[in-house]
Amino acid sequence: MPDFESTDELLKAISQLEPQARQLEPDRHQRSAWLMDLQQNTDAFIGTLDQGKAYHRFNDLESILHLHPETDPCQSLAQVLDDLKKGMLQKGLNPASGGHLGYIPGGGIYGGVLGDYLAALYNQYAGIYYGGPGAVKIENEILRWLNRWMGYPDGSLGNLTSGGSMANLIAIVTAREAFEIKSKEIAQCCIYLTQQAHHCIHKAIRIAGLGEAQLRTIPTDHRFKMNPEALHSQIESDCSMGLKPFLLVGSAGTTDTGAIDPLEALGEICQKYRIWFHVDAAYGGFFNKSQLKNPDQTTVQDSFKGISLSDSMAIDPHKGLFLSYGLGAVLIKDVKAMYQAHYYRAAYMQDTLHAQEELSPADLSPELTKHFRGLRLWIPLKLYGIKPFLANLDEKILLCRYFYWEVQKLGFETGPYPETSVCIYRYVPSAGDANAFNQAIIDKVLDDGRVFISSTTLDGTFWIRLAVLSFRTHLQTIKICLTLLENAVKSLKT
Numbered sequence: 001m002p003d004f005e006s007t008d009e010l011l012k013a014i015s016q017l018e019p020q021a022r023q024l025e026p027d028r029h030q031r032s033a034w035l036m037d038l039q040q041n042t043d044a045f046i047g048t049l050d051q052g053k054a055y056h057r058f059n060d061l062e063s064i065l066h067l068h069p070e071t072d073p074c075q076s077l078a079q080v081l082d083d084l085k086k087g088m089l090q091k092g093l094n095p096a097s098g099g100h101l102g103y104i105p106g107g108g109i110y111g112g113v114l115g116d117y118l119a120a121l122y123n124q125y126a127g128i129y130y131g132g133p134g135a136v137k138i139e140n141e142i143l144r145w146l147n148r149w150m151g152y153p154d155g156s157l158g159n160l161t162s163g164g165s166m167a168n169l170i171a172i173v174t175a176r177e178a179f180e181i182k183s184k185e186i187a188q189c190c191i192y193l194t195q196q197a198h199h200c201i202h203k204a205i206r207i208a209g210l211g212e213a214q215l216r217t218i219p220t221d222h223r224f225k226m227n228p229e230a231l232h233s234q235i236e237s238d239c240s241m242g243l244k245p246f247l248l249v250g251s252a253g254t255t256d257t258g259a260i261d262p263l264e265a266l267g268e269i270c271q272k273y274r275i276w277f278h279v280d281a282a283y284g285g286f287f288n289k290s291q292l293k294n295p296d297q298t299t300v301q302d303s304f305k306g307i308s309l310s311d312s313m314a315i316d317p318h319k320g321l322f323l324s325y326g327l328g329a330v331l332i333k334d335v336k337a338m339y340q341a342h343y344y345r346a347a348y349m350q351d352t353l354h355a356q357e358e359l360s361p362a363d364l365s366p367e368l369t370k371h372f373r374g375l376r377l378w379i380p381l382k383l384y385g386i387k388p389f390l391a392n393l394d395e396k397i398l399l400c401r402y403f404y405w406e407v408q409k410l411g412f413e414t415g416p417y418p419e420t421s422v423c424i425y426r427y428v429p430s431a432g433d434a435n436a437f438n439q440a441i442i443d444k445v446l447d448d449g450r451v452f453i454s455s456t457t458l459d460g461t462f463w464i465r466l467a468v469l470s471f472r473t474h475l476q477t478i479k480i481c482l483t484l485l486e487n488a489v490k491s492l493k494t
């Protein structure tokens with residue numbers, strides 16, 4: 001007993017600490033009071049989304065958000081919520097607003113919020129089957145459902161990730177493992193993509209240790225889709241130089257314009273040359289059931305033909321299924337390679353080998369302990385089924401098309417006809433710098449703040465983007481956006 005004189009002394013010290021330690025378990029009355037505060041606060045938040053702003057201009061954040069828990073006085077939950085409102089909610093972008101029409105929105109459906117609440121409260125261990133068989137089963141069932149949705153065969157699996165970036169990384173690491181690429185071979189390996197590939201693909205290639213591979217940027221057509229003939233001849237030329245075609249990254253819905261690469265043609269080329277075919281469908285994947293007709297009488301679904309030829313795919317429920325930020329998915333056919341790339345064994349984990357009816361997420365991703373993120377999708381699917389999701393997806397495509405036609409009536413030039421729910425457009429003034437003029441239009445729209453729009457640059461040309469994917473975006477929002485654009489042009493021209 002080196003630290004204490006006697007067992008009694010030790011027990012005394014323990015009993016002195018216990019009441020303070022127990023403060024972290026609020027009693028029933030405290031919980032009810034907090035839940036009431038939360039409900040009041042969140043009801044008010046949701047209630048004002050319709051009228052409120054999607055964007056608040058901001059300068060420096062106030063001292064409200066400083067943190068010094070050693071010396072700060074304790075606050076009531078009501079006070080904390082009030083500070084969050086002032087210091088956080090009324091600054092910058094409001095991604096919960098249906099007026100969020102920039103980047104790639106999603107919204108954050110309430111059923112998913114309940115899933116997160118329960119995931120945090122039950123705190124089930126979704127990393128390993130032995131510890132959380134129900135939780136792991138739920139996550140794997142979601143993955144099997146997503147695999148079916150995308151047309152992957154039975155036996156495919158994957159992982160629920162924090163988002164598309166992690167999903168793409170896991171896929172690329174798995175491809176590296178499946179092809180058993182050794183470090184000395186990396187410089188001979190060729191990776192094919194287009195300029196429209198999301199930047200997280202480049203990040204993933206670097207993190208996966210493949211930064212020295214030969215990156216081949218394949219030309220795109222006028223709709224920003226990969227040109228399969230150009231891909232084919234690039235592969236031929238690489239082969240003739242003794243290089244090894246390794247990985248093709250196609251897009252099913254690019255972030256810039258929503259374009260879908262010709263997946264069937266790409267898939268066939270990959271089969272012919274034995275290339276790992278990865279599809280980044282983080283944004284667009286969930287549109288692949290849409291039966292809406294395109295002007296050429298094909299359907300939206302037709303554009304996805306061939307997606308199931310891919311070996312792996314990234315898809316983001318926090319975009320196309322309208323969940324709060326923090327849920328992506330990677331789907332992979334070659335589960336063995338995925339396992340090979342990520343599993344581990346440790347002495348202190350030996351008990352886990354006793355239960356292996358389901359593969360464990362920890363063996364298929366870099367994570368061990370993780371957020372039980374599947375529950376936020378499970379709960380809404382159980383509550384609503386799939387129909388309202390499909391209705392939202394079709395509605396978003398149609399809203400984007402409506403915008404595409406209407407914005408032209410205001411004198412704007414548009415990019416290609418929107419293949420999914422992104423439209424690029426710009427105003428070309430009769431005199432002066434068009435890029436600066438369009439930046440000024442965005443600034444005017446953001447000054448109002450009811451909608452948030454963002455921009456991009458394609459082949460040196462500045463474009464404004466409209467991305468419709470929040471479940472809270474409806475016709476009224478698009479009309480407000482059009483009015484703001486019209487007013488902006490009017491005021492900038494005078």
Ligand SMILES: *Cc1c(COP(=O)(O)O)cnc(C)c1O
Nearest residue numbers: 163164165198200255280282283
């Ligand atoms: C959003 C997006 C990503 C990145 O996903 P995160 O969830 O933001 O990590 C990757 N690819 C595409 C096409 C995207 O739209």
